[in-house]
Amino acid sequence: MALEYGLLALLSFRPLSGYDLLKWVETEGQFIRSRIHHSQIYRLLGRMVADGLVDYRVDPREGRPDAKVYRLTEVGREALLAWVRSPYEPVSRFQDPDFLTRFAFAASLDRKAALRLIDTELAHRRAQIARNRDRDRALVFEDPLPEVDQGLTRRVFEEMHRYGAASVDRWVEWLEHMRALLAGPAEGKSVR
Incomplete structure (x- = not known):
């Protein structure tokens, strides 16, 4: 569950692609969480979209696959702040x-x-x-x-x-x- 909130928190800084989130988790995030497979992040992002916590826009990339760039929704913001403030x-x-x-x-x-x-x-x-x-x-x-x-x-x-x-x-x-x-x-x- 903390991974979900960690991703929401990262998205509170700025919109990011799934790849950008994965890179952060593998570098800076290794100090707070370990052994996360990239499929976990993409699966979690899909669930977070379905739950209304984040949305995305498609960023077309020439010569490469298009990227989904995720951003926090108001529902995601409220969930993030509730987690931060919870006992x-x-x-x-x-x-x-x-x-x-x-x-x-x-x-x-x-x-x-x-x-x-x-x-x-x-x-x-x-x-x-x-x-x-x-x-x-x-x-x-x-x-x-x-x-x-x-x-x-x-x-x-x-x-x-x-x-x-x-x-x-x-x-x-x-x-x-x-x-x-x-x-x-x-x-x-x-x-x-």
């Missing part, structure tokens, strides 16, 4: 693609909604850290397979915990940075 429920894994998609576009469409999104994610991650950082992580082995190297396994799991803790700390640091950016003065616009 967000964090998932257990941080750096969730749906969060990143929503945040990336909420920041440009509705600063207050983006701040609520950041605050929700920050509160969830801080509570998650408080619950898990110092938990008992002792591994218990009872009649393990002979191949299990218990000492190495304990060391590997401890290093995985350290890596995960450092990663989530970096995520929280980035969220705090983005919150400060959003809370600062608007560039050329008033805060909504």
